[in-house]
Amino acid sequence: MTDHRTLLLEMYAAGLSAVNGEMAVYQALLAKGKREACHVVAIGKAAEAMFIGASRHLNTQINSVLLITKHGHVTVSQPSYVQVVEAAHPVPDESSLAAGQILLNYLQTLPDHAPVLFLISGGTSSLVEVLDAGWSLPRLQQATQAMLANGAVISDINAMRRALSLIKGGKLWEYLGERPVTCLLMSDVPGDDPAVIGSGLLFPAPHDRFDWQIVASNRQMLEAMAATESADLPMQLMPDFIEGDAQVIAQWCVEHLRASAPGLYLWGAETTVQLPLNPGRGGRNQHLALAAALCLNPEDDIYLLVAGTDGSDGVTADTGALVDNGTISRGKFQNLDPWACLRAADAGTFLEASGDLIHTGPTGTNAMDVIIGLKLSCKTSTEQLTPA
Numbered sequence: 001m002t003d004h005r006t007l008l009l010e011m012y013a014a015g016l017s018a019v020n021g022e023m024a025v026y027q028a029l030l031a032k033g034k035r036e037a038c039h040v041v042a043i044g045k046a047a048e049a050m051f052i053g054a055s056r057h058l059n060t061q062i063n064s065v066l067l068i069t070k071h072g073h074v075t076v077s078q079p080s081y082v083q084v085v086e087a088a089h090p091v092p093d094e095s096s097l098a099a100g101q102i103l104l105n106y107l108q109t110l111p112d113h114a115p116v117l118f119l120i121s122g123g124t125s126s127l128v129e130v131l132d133a134g135w136s137l138p139r140l141q142q143a144t145q146a147m148l149a150n151g152a153v154i155s156d157i158n159a160m161r162r163a164l165s166l167i168k169g170g171k172l173w174e175y176l177g178e179r180p181v182t183c184l185l186m187s188d189v190p191g192d193d194p195a196v197i198g199s200g201l202l203f204p205a206p207h208d209r210f211d212w213q214i215v216a217s218n219r220q221m222l223e224a225m226a227a228t229e230s231a232d233l234p235m236q237l238m239p240d241f242i243e244g245d246a247q248v249i250a251q252w253c254v255e256h257l258r259a260s261a262p263g264l265y266l267w268g269a270e271t272t273v274q275l276p277l278n279p280g281r282g283g284r285n286q287h288l289a290l291a292a293a294l295c296l297n298p299e300d301d302i303y304l305l306v307a308g309t310d311g312s313d314g315v316t317a318d319t320g321a322l323v324d325n326g327t328i329s330r331g332k333f334q335n336l337d338p339w340a341c342l343r344a345a346d347a348g349t350f351l352e353a354s355g356d357l358i359h360t361g362p363t364g365t366n367a368m369d370v371i372i373g374l375k376l377s378c379k380t381s382t383e384q385l386t387p388a
Helices: 003-018 021-032 047-061 094-109 137-149 154-164 171-175 218-226 246-259 284-295 327-332 338-343 347-354
Strands: 038-043 062-070 082-087 116-120 181-186 210-216 235-237 242-245 263-272 302-307 320-323 369-375
Touching (some): 003 218, 003 302, 003 369, 021 047, 021 181, 021 210, 038 047, 038 094, 047 062, 047 116, 062 094, 082 094, 094 171, 137 154, 218 235, 218 263, 218 369, 242 246, 246 263, 246 284, 246 302, 246 369, 263 284, 284 302, 284 320, 284 327, 284 338, 320 347, 327 338, 327 347, 338 347
Parallel strands (some): 038 062, 038 116, 062 082, 116 181, 235 263, 242 263
16 A cells, blocks of 8 residues: 555544544533433434443433444444344335334333433434335335435435424424433534434424534534645645536546646535446445546546445445556456446445455444545646546
């Protein structure tokens, strides 16, 4: 691994650390200066880390805990007073409906007027659900899979989920009664709209017994990366959040780097991919990374790190990839066709062969995606690789 690749991976790790759920929640509660006894509901892919942060501050002031997270995202043994539920993501299944019923049962058994602390992170929309009578699980799964395959943005997917749910879009308040509620959120949506995060379990709120705060976001992660040591390279934190088709964005990123001065460029992102029937191994970040590698020419002195923040990408356990002008030749040396892999949404297979995948495991955060571009020289070329 070259020093340049190490630099980008270290920047990425620093960004993840800055928005880790444990520290984000701990610091938020510390700033509030309160240690009021409460019950805790933690839901999402970062639920475990967020709960650990709450327990660091509240300690014995926690009366009970319900922790709902993605399968495989419980990494440490929890105390006996913590009820742990694992459910499905990104497409809900029976475990998601079971989690929804467990959530309602839990809330209904809490003492009247008992304070509740909610810790909400990305993935909540799929992990916990109570369906309206007009919807069945197969219908929900079909609608979700169709929207994912057609490249729908998260706001549209969550709008669909709010419409069919008995707990989202603020409907969970029907089960909270007169209890005071605090909610700390980790944003995984553009614009950090709390009504979109987790499909808005508690938004809109019907009364004033509600205190909420976003404790971690994509912008915070980018700012942390921008503050790292960068081997004296100029650093630009780009103002625009990148959305759109991953393959189109890949070409745009490469062209932007070609036309820019040498240095580091940081973007927040949430791209989409149009999936074929029977897609292969990959996700939007791996797809974007491979598409970018196909745009790079041998003379392009460019590196591009494209990664999620929760430790996964699509349905894979890899979070993204770090590509350069040798990625395509390394993968071809393993007898793989990059264009065929891209068409089949099988970027992960190619990027594993080229040695460019990034694997972190569950990170304890979920703050959308990041793109780090590194340009080392002023060499430029307008030539683009095209499929054979």
